[in-house]
Amino acid sequence: MKVKVVLLAACAVILASCGSGKNVVRSTPNEVVLDTKEEKAPELPQLEQVKRPATTTVNHTETYIQKFAPIAVKKMHEHGIPASITLAQGVLESGSGRSALALRSNNHFGIKCHKGWQGHSVTHDDDEKGECFRKYKYPETSYEDHSQFLLTRSRYASLFKLRHTDYKGWAYGLKKAGYATDKRYPQKLISIINKYNLSQYDRVKxxxxxxxxxxxxxxxxxxxxxxxxxxxxxxxxxxxxxRLKEVNGLTDNNISIGQDLLVK
Incomplete structure (x- = not known):
């Protein structure tokens, strides 16, 4: 009899450890995590967060743009969204990479969990207390998810009929499609684009x-x-x-013969 009890107990342990292969939900006071496949490692090297500089003379927004412009350009050629719009939204939504959500979760566009999201998440106070926001391992994943967010929702379909250099059309189109509740959202995006000459990145091949x-x-x-x-x-x-590196989205000093560089 004792032998049977031991065998039954051993089988129960083995079955519990094997499980059914489903995702496991873990919960902590500040974070809810759904274990899924690991995020794809980023292709571009300059993906660490924008850290607070030692001096106050550094322009945080220019630092942010210099760091993430190559990613925005890459996503523009992959998905057709103007790099200027993506960068301006990143600047506005993440406080130039210094918001709590960006620093804590690599979420640069304030994208909430929404129905069907099965990735990592974090709670954050926004319109309501303790809302669910997407959490990423890499900032580049946030940029890719931003592109997919616009690509996969029919209300944004008309935007992709615009030229990728028509940043004003995109800015007003985002507001019309309901991307933001702020009435001045288009003007804010356009102001950032003009102030930091972000439209130059829309012309990068x-x-x-x-x-x-x-x-x-x-x-x-x-x-x-x-x-x-x-x-x-x-x-x-x-x-x-x-400045040369900044306006051309260069991350190192390497240039090649025949390459066109913006010099204004």
């Missing part, structure tokens, strides 16, 4: 070169020649190396 639109635009760009360096180009056009 997949290979990183600039798509010229007019002859006057060409006059403000430089085609890299043999022997050119960022330093020599900066001296020629009286612009700092840091």
């Amino acid at each position: 997949p290979d990183g070169s600039l798509a010229s639109k007019t002859s006057s635009y060409k006059a403000e760009s430089h085609k890299v020649q043999k022997g050119d360096t960022l330093y020599s180009i900066s001296r020629r056009y009286n612009i700092s190396v840091q």
Whole structure:
């Protein structure tokens, strides 16, 4: 009899450990996590959060733009959403990467869980207390989810008929489709785009070169020649190396012959 009891107990342990393969929900006072497949590791290297600088002279928004512009451009070519719009929304929604939601959950666009979300989540006070927001392991996943959010909802379908350089049409279209309740949401996006010249990123080609639109635009760009360096180009056009990298979405000092660089 004792042998049977031991065998039954052992079987119960084995069955419990094997389970049915379903996801397991864990809960803590501040976070609810649904175990799912790991997020895909980001392809771009500059994905750490924007940390608070030691000095107060640094412009947080410019730092944010410099860091995440390559991702916004990448998503623009993959999904057709203007990089300027994505960046402006990121700046506005995440406080240039310094909001609690961005720092805590890599959620740069304030996307809530919504029905059917099976990823990680975190509670955060917004319109109501303790609302459920999506949590990401990488900021780039937040940018991809933002694209998918717009792509998979029919109310935004008309926006994808606009040119990806028509950032004003996109700004007003987002408000009309119900993306935000703020009546001045389009104006705020456009103001950020104009202030930080984000429309330049809408003209970046997949290979990183600039798509010229007019002859006057060409006059403000430089085609890299043999022997050119960022330093020599900066001296020629009286612009700092840091600014050159910033306006062209460069994350290092590497440039290639034939590449067009914005020099204004």
